[in-house]
Amino acid sequence: MSESQVFWLISAPNRPGADIFDIVNTKTAKENSLSENVKFNIPALRVGTLNSLIALNDDLAKVDNFVELTSKKISKQLTDLVGSKPGKEKGLSINGQNIQQYLSKFQWDDAKFNPKSSLQEIVDKIQSTVAKLDEDLRAKLTDYNSLTSSVVAEERKLLGNLQVRSLNELITTENNTQSEYLTTAFIVIPQSMEKEFLATYENLSDELSKFVLMRSAKKIEQDNDYVLYGVCVFRKFYDNFRIKCQERKWVVRDFKTETENKPQERSKLSEDQKNYKTSFIRWCRIQFPESFVAWIHLKALRVFVESVLRFGIPMNFQAILMKPHKKEDRKLRDVLLDQFKYLGSQHISGKGEEDASEKFFPYVYVPIDWDI
Structure with a gap:
């Protein structure tokens, strides 16, 4: 037939x-x-x-x-x-x-x-x-x-834009201040808003103006669409600072809570x-x-x-x-x-x-x- x-x-x-x-x-x-x-x-x-x-x-x-x-x-x-x-x-x-x-x-x-x-x-x-x-x-x-989604998520962390990619290879002791009173907030900003960010990050509110270190913003990385900055803030007011950033559509990457697979773990997941x-x-x-x-x-x-x-x-x-x-x-x-x-x-x-x-x-x- x-x-x-x-x-x-x-x-x-x-x-x-x-x-x-x-x-x-x-x-x-x-x-x-x-x-x-x-x-x-x-x-x-x-x-x-x-x-x-x-x-x-x-x-x-x-x-x-x-x-x-x-x-x-x-x-x-x-x-x-x-x-x-x-x-x-x-x-x-x-x-x-x-x-x-x-x-x-x-x-x-x-x-x-x-x-x-x-x-x-x-x-x-x-x-x-x-x-x-x-x-x-x-x-x-x-x-x-489930396995495929995990692999895709890891690939996004490795190859995606600054909103999703892993910060492991970008964050160093030089750009990450951590002490009893101070911490570094990592903010991803669209390139089109970079000037606005630099002009306003120290004074997002009257309350925060006293708890963001002046001129502490440091550019860490840039891709085709976004810029990653680190800003030093008082630890007590970190959450307040993050909320104010989110209100302006700036993404705060909470590096200390990220669970990021090491390269060998990513390789095993893919295998x-x-x-x-x-x-x-x-x-x-x-x-x-x-x-x-x-x-x-x-x-x-x-x-x-x-x-x-x-x-x-x-x-x-x-x-x-x-x-x-x-x-x-x-x-x-x-x-x-x-x-x-x-x-x-x-x-x-x-x-x-x-x-x-x-x-x-x-x-x-x-x-x-x-x-x-």
């Missing part, structure tokens, strides 16, 4: 003396070239009671949506981590096969989903397995984002983030097949349950995987409707209907949309 990632799973009863797959394949592939088709074999599962089938059929669509969403979230996360579509670099592999190969050669996995179990037990196992994957994904994403990313990518590649295989088995269950409800017992239906050719969906619908109208009902959609998601067809129809 070619590159399209949207497939149809349909099912219909075999006709006396004829294989329904051969009939469908002749009309849709050989005569009209509307789709590519393969048999999609589903084992004879335990049917149970009619009431249990009806109840299960109502729940299957909800579980299907959840499992699909989780599979796509893992796939998208892998794409985000590797920086390219994982399908292009063989990131999405199911037992050594790509998605299309796996679907085309689908075989029920007896080891994972015992066909002798009840249908409800199989659905419960699928739901619990994928729920655990979804929980793990959210936890890993939270940890990874931890890199290692976690590698581990996260590996997890996605390992767990994606688990979620995707569970999803396709759930699709098979939906086809099986609806086929039994529609066509009855003994079971004599055939599921078919179809890949519609590009822009041929409507024609394909028309051909299928013509072939199966004998199974019809007054609720069947007429020809030309485009949205098949909420329509009823004479055959069982379950879409597999991997167009992410």
Whole structure:
């Protein structure tokens, strides 16, 4: 099958003396070239009671949506981590096969989903397995984002402007007066306000004029946008001075309370983030097949349950995987409707209907949309 990632799973009863797959394949592939088709074999599962089938059929669509969403979230996360579509670099592999190969050669996995179990037990196992994957994904994403945010914050301290960058390499004993009564306030001022600052910092208020050392402002550093000054003030009135600076939109960097990582600590943090990313990518590649295989088995269950409800017992239906050719969906619908109208009902959609998601067809129809 070619590159399209949207497939149809349909099912219909075999006709006396004829294989329904051969009939469908002749009309849709050989005569009209509307789709590519393969048999999609589903084992004879335990049917149970009619009431249990009806109840299960109502729940299957909800579980299907959840499992699909989780599979796509893992796939998208892998794409985000590797920086390219994982399908292009063989990131999405199911037992050594790509998605299309796996679907085309689908075989029920007896080891994972015992066909002798009840249908409800199989659905419960699928739901619990994928729920655990979804929980793990959210936890890993939270940890990874936390590490990434820490690395970004450290990079800002190292490379950002004077409002955020580390002061460790700028503050020295020469420009940092600390005594019992005096302390140095470090103020970041926009360059456009430097003259205003120098003219007013000694007299921001009548109260502060007595507690800021005259002519104590020293320029420490300058970048493209800001200037860093140190001003010597009486320790008792440091908080008052900071408030007055903030009122003028000057940023006071409280150096004594900053927790700044040393270069080797920053390097370790970056290495931890890199290692976690590698581990996260590996997890996605390992767990994606688990979620995707569970999803396709759930699709098979939906086809099986609806086929039994529609066509009855003994079971004599055939599921078919179809890949519609590009822009041929409507024609394909028309051909299928013509072939199966004998199974019809007054609720069947007429020809030309485009949205098949909420329509009823004479055959069982379950879409597999991997167009992410």
